[in-house]
Amino acid sequence: xxxxxxxxxxxxxxxxxxxxxxxxxxxxxxxxxxxxxxxxxxxxxxxxxxxxxxxxxxxxxxxxxxxxxxxxxxxxxxxxxxxxxxxxxxxxxxxxxxxxxxxxxxxxxxxxxxxxxxxxxxxxxxxxxxxxxxxxxxxxxxxxxxxxxxxxxxxxxxxxxxxxxxxxxxxxxxxxxxxxxxxxxxxxxxxxxxxxxxxxxxxxxxx
Numbered sequence: 001x002x003x004x005x006x007x008x009x010x011x012x013x014x015x016x017x018x019x020x021x022x023x024x025x026x027x028x029x030x031x032x033x034x035x036x037x038x039x040x041x042x043x044x045x046x047x048x049x050x051x052x053x054x055x056x057x058x059x060x061x062x063x064x065x066x067x068x069x070x071x072x073x074x075x076x077x078x079x080x081x082x083x084x085x086x087x088x089x090x091x092x093x094x095x096x097x098x099x100x101x102x103x104x105x106x107x108x109x110x111x112x113x114x115x116x117x118x119x120x121x122x123x124x125x126x127x128x129x130x131x132x133x134x135x136x137x138x139x140x141x142x143x144x145x146x147x148x149x150x151x152x153x154x155x156x157x158x159x160x161x162x163x164x165x166x167x168x169x170x171x172x173x174x175x176x177x178x179x180x181x182x183x184x185x186x187x188x189x190x191x192x193x194x195x196x197x198x199x200x201x202x203x204x205x206x207x
Contacts, residue, residue, distance in 0.1 A: 039175075046174030049102045053164040053183065055095030056190075060161055062089035064154040070133060071147050079133050086129050093122045096190070103187030106180055111191075121194040125150060128202035146202050153193060160189040 066085035073079040097118040116124075129150070132143045139147070164183055166173050177183060 042178045043171055043174045045102070046176070046178035047169060049099065049177050049183065050166050050169055050174060052095045052098040052102065053161065053166070053186075055092040056099050057161050057164070059089055059092035059095060060154055060157050062092070064151060064158065067129075067147055067151050067154065071139070071144065071151065073139075076136055083129075083133065090122075090126050093126065094119075096122060099183075100187045100191050103184045107184050109188065115191075115195050116200075118191060118194060121200060124200035128200070128205050131202060131205050142203065149197065153197065156193045156196075157190055160186040160193075 063086060066082050066089055069085065070079060070082035073082055100118040128146060132146065133139055163186055166177060166183075
């Protein structure tokens, strides 16, 4: 008498199950990797914002100090030293543009037509200060008036940038900053100050 053979089990179901598990595992890994990448990008951007704020402070404080020195200079030696200091101060000037641009990217707002951007403001002042006091005589009335104008504007710029309260570059601070907050208002306040004066180029300076 022939024994009945047990029916063969189909391998289809186990294979499908294995493939489903592998697919789900792969999707989880890809999603986790995406989350990690997104988090890293946010952290990097937050760090850029913080660094641009710190460098903006350095530029504003330094330029204000050197412009004041130039106004108070009594001889050629003091004037040359102040002019050199002004040159060094502009090494950090691009930070202001970066700080404002980050705010505009994070929270775009309508601006008045013809409003200059931060980089144009910085460029006008840098070109103007290069052309001032390049002589042995006392500062002219026009030079003193322009330097006083720059001093007044930079004194105003100190107020918002010194309200930027982040003092440590940590992951948490970077992510919190990237998420938005008070720094955006500070940046727009600075942009408004930079546009209070219609013309920032010293008379006779060509761009």
